[in-house]
Amino acid sequence: MANLGGGAEAHARFKQYEYRANSSLVLTSENRPRDTHEPTGEPETLWGKIDPKSFGDRVAKGRPQELDDKLKKSKKKGRDTVADDTASARQSKRRRLREESVLTDTDDVVYQPKTKETRAAYEAMLSLIQQQLGGLPLNVVSGAADEILAVLKNDAVKNSDKKAEIQKLLNPAPDQIHQVFDQLVSIGKLITDFQEGGDSGGGKANVDEGLDDDDVGVAVEFEDNEEDGEESDPDMVQEEDDEEDDEPQKTGGMQVDAGINEEDAGDANEGTSLNVLDIDAYWLQRKISHAYEQQIDPQQCQVLAEELLKILAEGDDRDVENKLLMHLQFEKFTLVKFLLRNRFKIVWCTRLARAEDQEEKNRIEDEMRGLGLAAIVDQLHSTRATAKEREENVQKSINEEARRLKEETVGDGGRGRRDVTDRDSESGWLKGQRQMVDLESLAFDQGGLLMANKKCDLPAGSYRTHGKGYEEVHVPWVSKKVDISEKLVKITEMPDWAQPAFKGMQQLNRVQSKVYDTALFKADNILLCAPTGAGKTNVAMLTILQQIESSRNEDGTLNHGKYKIVYVAPMKALVAEVRGWAQLAEKALNLSKMVGKRMWSVQTPLRQFHGIPNEILMKLEKKDLVWERYYDLSSQELGELIRSPKMGRPLHKFIHQFPKLVLAAQVQPITRTVLRVELTITPDFQWDEKIHKYVEPFWIILEDSDCEKILHHEYFLLKKQYISEDHTLNFTVPIFEPLPPQYFVRVVSDKWLGSQTVLPVSFRHLILPEKYPPPTELLDLQPLPVTALRNPSYVRLYQDFTHFNPVQTQVFNVLYNTNDNVLVAAPTGSGKTICAEFAILKNHQEVLLRQQDDTKRQSGPDTTTMRVVYIAPLEAIAKEQFRIWERKFGKGLGLRVVELTGETALDLKLLEKSQIVISTPEKWDALSRRWKQRKYVQQVSLFIVDELHLIGEAQGGTVLEVIVSRMRYISSQGENKIRIVALSTSLANAKDLGEWIGASSHGLFNFPPGVRPVPLEIHIQGVDISSFEARMQAMTKPTYTAIVQHAKNKKPAIVFVPTRTHVRLTAVDLMAYSHIDNPQSPDFLLGKLEELEDFVDKLREETLKETLRHGIGYLHEGLCSQDQEIVTQLFEAGRIQVCVMSSSLCWGTPLTAHLVVVMGTQYYDGRENSHSDYAVSDLLQMMGRASRPLLDNAGKCVIFCHSPRKEYYKKFLYEAFPVESHLQHFLHNNFNAEVVAGVIENKQDAVDYLTWTLMYRRLPQNPNYYNLQGVSHRHLSDHLSELVENTLSDLEASKCIEIEDEMDLSALNLGMISSYYYISYTTIERFSSLLSSKTKMKGLLEILTSASEYDMIPIRPGEEDRVRRLINHQRFSFENPNCTDPHVKANALLQAHFSRQSITTNLEMDQREVLLSATRLLQAMVDVISSNGWLNLALLAMEASQMVTQGMWERDSMLLQLPHFTKDLAKRCQENNIETVFDLVEMEDEERQELLKMKDTELLDIARFCNRFPNIDLTYEVVGSEDVTAGKEVTLQVMLERDMEGRTEVGAVDAPRYPKTKEEGWWLVVGDTKTNQLVAIKRVSLQKKAKVKLDFQVPSEAGEKSYTLYFMCDSYLGCDQEYAFSVDVKESGAENHMEE
Secondary structure, three states: OOOOOOOOOHHHHHHHOOHHOOOOOOOOOOOOOOOOOOOOOOOOOOOOEEEEEHHOOOOOOOOOOHHHHHHHHHOOOOOOHHHHOHHHHHHHHHHHHHHHHHOOOOOHHHHHHHHHHHHHHHHHHHHHHHHOOOOOOOHHHHHHHHHHHHOOOOOOOOOHHHHHHHHHHHHHOHHHHHHHHHHHHHHHHHHEEEEEOOEEEOEEOOOOOOOOOOHHHHOOOOOOOOOOOOOOOOOOOOOOOOOOOOOOOOOOOOOEEEEEEEOHHHHHHHHOOOOOHOOOHHHHHHHHHOOOOOOOOOHHHHHHHHHHHHHOOOHHHHHHHHHHHHHHHHHHHHHHHHHHOOHHHHHHHHHOOOOOHHHHHHHHHHHHHHHOOOHHHHHOOOOOOOOHHHHHHHHHHHHHHHHHHHHHOOOOOOOOOOOOOOOOOOOOOOOOOOOOHHHHHHOOOOOOOOOOOOHHHHHHHOEEEEEEEEEEEEEOOOOOOOOOOOOOEEEOOOOOHOOOOOOOOOOHHHHHHHHHHHHHOOOOOOOOOOOOOOOOOHHHHHHHHHHHHHOEEOOEEHHHOOOOOOOOHHHHHHHHHHHEHHHHHHHHHHHHHHHOOOOOOOOOOHHOOOOOOOHHHHHHEEEEEHOOHHHHHHHHHHHHHOOOOOOOOOOOHHHHHHEEEEEEOOOOEEEEEEEEEEEEEEEOOOHHHHHHEEEEEEEEEOOOOOOOOOEEEEEEEEEHHHHHOOOEEEEEEEEOOOOOOOEEEEEOOOOOOOOEEEOOOOOOOOOOOOOOOOOOOOOOOOOOEEHOOHHHHHHHHHHOEEEHHHHHHHHHHHHHHOOOOEHHHHHOOOOHHHHHHHHHHHHHHHHHHHHOOOOOOOOOOOOOOOOOOOOOOOOHHHHHHHHHHHHHHHHHHHOOOOEEEHHHHHHHHHHHHOOOEEEEHHHHHHHHHHOHHHHHHOOOEEEEOOOOHHHHHHHHOOOOHHHHHHHHHHOOOOOOOOEEEEEOOOOHHHHHHHHHOOHHHHEEEEOOOOOOOOEEEEEEEEEEEOHHHHHHHHHHHHHHHHHHHHHHOOEEEEEOOHHHHHHHHHHHHHHHHHHHHHOOOOOEOOHHHHHHHHHHHOOOOOOHHHHHHHOOOOEEEOOHEEEEEEEHHHHOOOOOOEEEEHHHHOOOOOOOOOOOEEEEEEEEOOOOEEEEEEEEHHHHHHOOOOOOOOOOOOOOOEEEEEEEHHHHHHHHHHHHHHHOOOOOOOHHHHHHHHHHHHOOEEHHHEEEEEEEOOOHHHHHOOOOOOOOOOOHHHHHHHHHHHHHHHHHHHHHOOOOOEOOOOOOOEEOHHHHHHHOOOHHHHHHHHHHHHHOOOOOOHHHHHHHHHHHHHHHOOOOHHHHHHHHHHOOOOOOOOOOOOOOOHHHHHHHHHHHOOOOOOHHHHHHHHHHHHHHHHHHHHHHHHHHHHOOOEEHHHHHHHHHHHHHHHHOOOOOOOHHHOOOOHHHHHHHHHHOOOOHHHHHHHOOOHHHHHOOOOOOOHHHHHHHHHHOOOOOOEEEEOOOOHHOOOOOOOEEEEEEEEEEOOOOOOOOOOOOOOOOOOOOEEEEEEEEEEOOOOEEEEEEEOOOEEEEEEEEEEEOOOEEEEEEEEEEEOOOOOEEEEEEEEEEOOOOOOOOOOEO
């Protein structure tokens, strides 16, 4: 936390972070030349240096010679006149004090600061002097400071002389004297309470006792103030001001007695400037009439008097004053002040005067005494004033006038604010103490020429208020007579829906009422100029309500998507204007908060809470206690600190509600000039919704080592629902060489004064990465013709062009004529995919040659097999590449191209029968984990990895690294060499990646980012708006302008935006701008509208229809496939010019354009609950869409981003960026898989496994990125050993593996399940610990959705309420659901799927991910349950798998699986005893048609489903049933045969509600229903026929044992089969038999 005050402690804490304190560990010597006789600090002997006889020979009596000289000069100038002339005596005294040194003063410290500001300045001066003088004692440094202050405050000395005097005192280095003097002058200006002669408020200015008073003047003594001063202004920070003695000393000047006696002092405190005996029942009415100069109607005067009495009787002074001004206006301000001062006298004396009898008077007087108004009662009972009292009253009047004259002339002498006497009052006087008016102090030292005229004539009703060092002048506004016809708008007259916005108000004021109609009922622009306090903010509220009203639906609800309101706070706008200046930005932010909170930054932060008495706050402010110390105090200690035990607990609560954050930062070098900072923010305060509302905003600021320049800043919102979580922010900052000692991370509250946390980030152990080698030069080669392929079949594949581009030309020879491993790194759009096709054609050519030679090896793998695996990092790329290669290689060369599905059984079949396999990293990882048992994986001949730079992404990149490392390892273990070809964008560390994949220097091509077939012109524009939504809205018009300017001649343009919501809004905004510019014909429509209507009519989305008519299409994940296809075809055909699409589509879309606009570079990251930046790889992919090689000579890209990110994108969009491994964070599951596969059998194997990874190669190149502190062999060995030990220990604790003899590793059952089903080890551990034999469906779903696989489901802004409504309407709801928990969201989406509840927008995408993971999670859950032998729970989990596939509950009618079936139709069928699919099939056609009452097409769909519905015959027998003895294993043989209904293949499951194609699977289960024991289980993949054996052990007791055989489907409901059988267990030699 920032130090509020703290004095030297704060200064010392700040100094420890200065550059000079951290830049070197070597002590720096003093800059000034050292005296040869000066002590060095080393111990020295005194032997021979001291003569005992000389002790005391320098003693002297009398005054110092310098002082004698001064005294002689003073006497010589005029001894006789000085003694009588007071002014001369004072001047002599001043000169004496100015010319004295610390050696002539007996006090250790003459000057002592009086305020926190001057104290901080004084300590800064002490620190500066300490640096110049070295390690001297504090009293010496303080004395030097006093001497310097005396020099600086002496206006009679020139600056050059001052500099010379200071140089003598400090003796700084010659090159530093100017800097030191300037700093001292600046600090001296901040010390405003220094007075010559010593401390003006405390202590004694002592002089030598030997001096005569006549020579040097009179020593004036001041006593310390004994009062707390708590009655002063509560908005001022009070100091302990000193007061003068009751009997002032004679100083030769005129004295004016301004004191009053004790009785009068009490009177003054009560405000008794009005004689209570003068107040009768009609006094106030007469007073009002007199104030209006008898011009007011008596009846009206009586009414006004009664109203004023009511006002005076209630409320605090401020409210009473405001209400009085409303009734009397500012012309009667004098009367208002008078009434306010004497309000209690007027109210109670009038009540007494109006009392009907003595009893009522006594009651009123008792009530007055109870309210502390006994003084008024006593005055009412006093007699007429005596002569002495009258004389004292006259003296009071004189004193009052004298003090008034003083205040008007010189102010109040720094004694704080005082109430000024109302000159129109009848007999008012000031409250105060005895004072002395020193007329000599009024003299102006520098002559009359420089003296300013202090007299100022102010308008009537003006008054002054004096404060310390300043004066307030209050000038009333000029009142105009109110028009009688003017009417104030009452809140009750406003529309009902608008009234809650003005809760607590009765009516609008005059300004608000004047603009009411325009602001609330019209959409006109308004410029409102009115004084501060006129209520302009409420006028803004009226305009906001007008916008909201325009977006109301007919049912009264609001359509929040139709409006966007931006409110700009001017003080916060000032903060935004300073981007780079750390101290200025901090001051501007503090100033804005001071204005908003109406308090000074030096006051206690607790003033920002309501409910703390002012006297408590003032006591806290007098305690010189650092703010952080308050957190260590208990409530009891706080109560003792302020001497108010009752306030201890409230203060403790408020202190811990004050926003406080705990910071932790990790720095990772990306390059030698860029650092990545991972900042973890942990809230450390108690959230109170009444105080903090729903969000607390903070500024994240990273400053350089001098705290002068801001290197990065961003706006961070801490939301209520995430108060208990850690928040992680990632950003990059520049770093420069030589390395600075540290940076500073400062997190400052945008609302709370004093709420800031500073974290120094040290670079002491920072090791920058090694420099990267230069990129590959693009040679100036002749373009290679397509005919160079030397095969007509190959040449026909490339009919669209005749020559390859320069990149393809340069890499052609290595890829097409050799079998070397190759890395091609080039910008997006360089044609790298065709480079990969060169390798495919090379592989195909070799297979053809082998087949022609008919040479096959007698052992080893079949070398004539062509099996190419292409890895696309994203499913969208895989689908697009499958579409292209299916057409090119499938139809062109007759090769079988397949795309893996993720279903292991099906993928193994596809791998066996195909030549080109397209997969994502996750699917290939799951398939290749058991590579030792799968020969088709070992037979891969070419392994192509696209977009290898995505290895730098977190989790996805780890999988990519693992499968490449595995394929290299497989290639090294077998006879079949696997060629690896990797494609990537330009990389800074491509050499490391090339060596990792086994590419030689001849196979490494790393072209610079500027090498493109079509040159790309890039424009980066920053938008300086912190709010994400406001920034996106501000980018819309510049986007339209960019399209008009850069996509001339009707060239196509693509606009990328973050989300589908922005897609739709941006398209509509572009349409609106286009319509404004050209209402007659749409600018972006390139064809005739009539030709477009046929396509538009086929669209489902209405908004898309409208935008397409204006030449603007849009694409996002939520559009149906038909709509996406229509938009894509229209854009490719050149019918529309603009296509807006979500950023996630940049990887899979085939569209290209002349212009690409990236509208915003951030997206909402639901995992971190904040907005995150696009990955650089995503931006490069978007930029690559601005490439049309055969159509454009150049492409254009315009990027709109947040201003602080502009420099970052400039660097990495124009330069190659490096990639690093993230494997160390995701190593557990990979180690577990390799242990299960038998690759890792001990800890040494685990270390060897890591040597195949990219991480191992990057460790010595960038050690700090991987938390290494060195690059020696010992550092690397220790790091790898520790990594292996920790990972394996976690796996052992989760019961996935077993470690024997602290070295050997073996897989356990849970580890095998985790690896086989490709789920996290933490998930399988959770399943094992949470599941029990008593778990029901509700618990099963909760455990299922608690899986780690659902951690990544995002919670977007505004989804919390939708998830809450969704979960509350489901079968299994939660009592207090945490709707920001992704697992709760997964549960809600899963139950909504079972209930067939329609959901839209982003929830639909999230539901798809939930369902895809649920299938394999349930299969793993079945295995975990089976391991525990729980029969009923296993069957329940199998039913849950059916529910996931078909989208229905297990208790629903099974007929709902059929197409076109509704719940009503299923109920009607049930009433006719038709409950299953088989019942429906067995009906007669006429009966079925009569029952269903459907169209022929619908009946055809039902027939198709029924034909595909599993119809399987099952037979079984117990093998050796005659010889079953106790405790032995029994084999149950099951025969399965499917009725194919004339089909040749089973095909996929008919499940329209499941998001992807799925193959059906089956379980065979044997269990004992009596004991709920599962004894055998086997998963079956059935095509036409199958024979399955199940082994289980019979009990050790003899007798007949009953069992049940279950045949369970994982995809359909209603096709399960169940058979009961028994086994007769005999004693040894007995016969067994079986019964059904």
